[in-house]
Amino acid sequence: MHDDSDVALMLGLQKGDTAAFEILLRRHQEPILNLAYRFLGDRDEAEDLTQDVFLRLYRARASYRPDAKFTTWLYRIASNACLNALRARKGRRAMSLEGLAADGRNATPIQIEDTKASAPPVALLRDEMGERIRGIVDGLPDAQRLAIVLNKYQDLSYEEVAEAMDLTVMAVKSLLFRARERIKERLMPYLREEVR
Amino acid sequence: MNCDETRLELVAFADGELSQLEAQSVREHLATCTACAALADGHRATGDLLSEYPGIEVRTKTTLAILDAVEREATSRPRRVVQLRRWLAAAAVVAALVTIGSLVWHPHIGGPSSAGVLDDPVVLDIVQNLDLYDKLDDLMAPDIGSDLDLRAADPDVDDTNDREG
Numbered sequence: 001m002h003d004d005s006d007v008a009l010m011l012g013l014q015k016g017d018t019a020a021f022e023i024l025l026r027r028h029q030e031p032i033l034n035l036a037y038r039f040l041g042d043r044d045e046a047e048d049l050t051q052d053v054f055l056r057l058y059r060a061r062a063s064y065r066p067d068a069k070f071t072t073w074l075y076r077i078a079s080n081a082c083l084n085a086l087r088a089r090k091g092r093r094a095m096s097l098e099g100l101a102a103d104g105r106n107a108t109p110i111q112i113e114d115t116k117a118s119a120p121p122v123a124l125l126r127d128e129m130g131e132r133i134r135g136i137v138d139g140l141p142d143a144q145r146l147a148i149v150l151n152k153y154q155d156l157s158y159e160e161v162a163e164a165m166d167l168t169v170m171a172v173k174s175l176l177f178r179a180r181e182r183i184k185e186r187l188m189p190y191l192r193e194e195v196r
Numbered sequence: 197m198n199c200d201e202t203r204l205e206l207v208a209f210a211d212g213e214l215s216q217l218e219a220q221s222v223r224e225h226l227a228t229c230t231a232c233a234a235l236a237d238g239h240r241a242t243g244d245l246l247s248e249y250p251g252i253e254v255r256t257k258t259t260l261a262i263l264d265a266v267e268r269e270a271t272s273r274p275r276r277v278v279q280l281r282r283w284l285a286a287a288a289v290v291a292a293l294v295t296i297g298s299l300v301w302h303p304h305i306g307g308p309s310s311a312g313v314l315d316d317p318v319v320l321d322i323v324q325n326l327d328l329y330d331k332l333d334d335l336m337a338p339d340i341g342s343d344l345d346l347r348a349a350d351p352d353v354d355d356t357n358d359r360e361g
């Protein structure tokens with residue numbers, strides 16, 4: 001929505017206009033904070049990550065090219081930062097977008113879930129359902145979780161998710177299908193009994 | 197489209213990610229197959245429920261911390277230029293000492309005007325370079341820190357246009 005002026009602001013920032021940075025920050029910090037929050041599941045870590053993302057943006061300003069959509073570039077930085085944060089937290093083996101790419105490429109063919117149809121949910125308190133969804137999203141494998149958060153909560157199209165995660169659109173489609181199947185399965189107990 | 201083919205597309209269909217032609221094929225199948233139509237309803241309902249996950253708001257202290265951090269970075273002296281200037285300053289001192297030393301031990305070299313160390317062309321050149329690097333310091337500040345460049349620090353983040361679809 002803001003992309004034209006985002007590009008103009010980035011070009012201004014490249015020329016040393018630090019006021020442009022503040023505008024970009026105020027405009028995009030909440031989506032990035034929420035991406036981090038939903039991916040990491042922790043507010044403090046999400047705030048640290050948001051700071052990290054905008055510092056990276058500032059440091060990388062010279063490498064920004066106006067032919068790249070600003071938000072795509074920003075989400076690419078943020079997706080990397082999310083994975084790095086997870087790596088730091090878990091202290092486990094190196095994890096990178098290449099790893100995700102491999103995950104996407106080697107994805108097993110989509111399995112058809114032959115379950116009964118689900119239907120609109122029973123009335124649950126909004127907070128209760130929110131907690132339930134949060135737990136389900138938290139429990140997704142990392143690549144599926146990142147794809148779901150980018151697509152469902154940041155409103156990125158499959159193509160934009162693919163660019164942010166450095167995957168093919170087909171790989172993203174597969175990740176999102178598996179994520180949504182898993183989510184649907186977990187939500188089944190909360191769907192109306194007569195349609196389970 | 198048969199049932200298996202349709203079910204593979206139901207999430208993308210619910211997300212509005214299919215082409216017009218693909219979406220039409222799915223719609224035609226759903227119109228004739230109650231089992232697939234029910235699954236499609238399930239994906240739609242799941243999608244609706246997902247939006248119940250509440251987000252959080254930015255706290256002012258987070259914004260200020262980010263602005264502070266960037267301000268600090270913007271005003272901090274470029275590391276490599278500072279190191280270069282220190283090295284040149286040290287070199288100037290050494291050169292001056294060597295010149296003075298040579299005047300002390302071989303006073304004939306300097307001739308009548310040898311009392312002024314700054315008259316020595318070598319020392320002058322270094323001092324002039326110091327001035328030059330002072331100016332360079334300011335000129336280079338906006339672009340300094342290619343070592344901080346995202347590409348270098350994090351090769352995974354690259355120009356997305358380089359990637360094949």
Ligand SMILES: [Zn+2]
Pocket residue numbers: 198199200202225229231232233
């Ligand atoms: Zn069918």
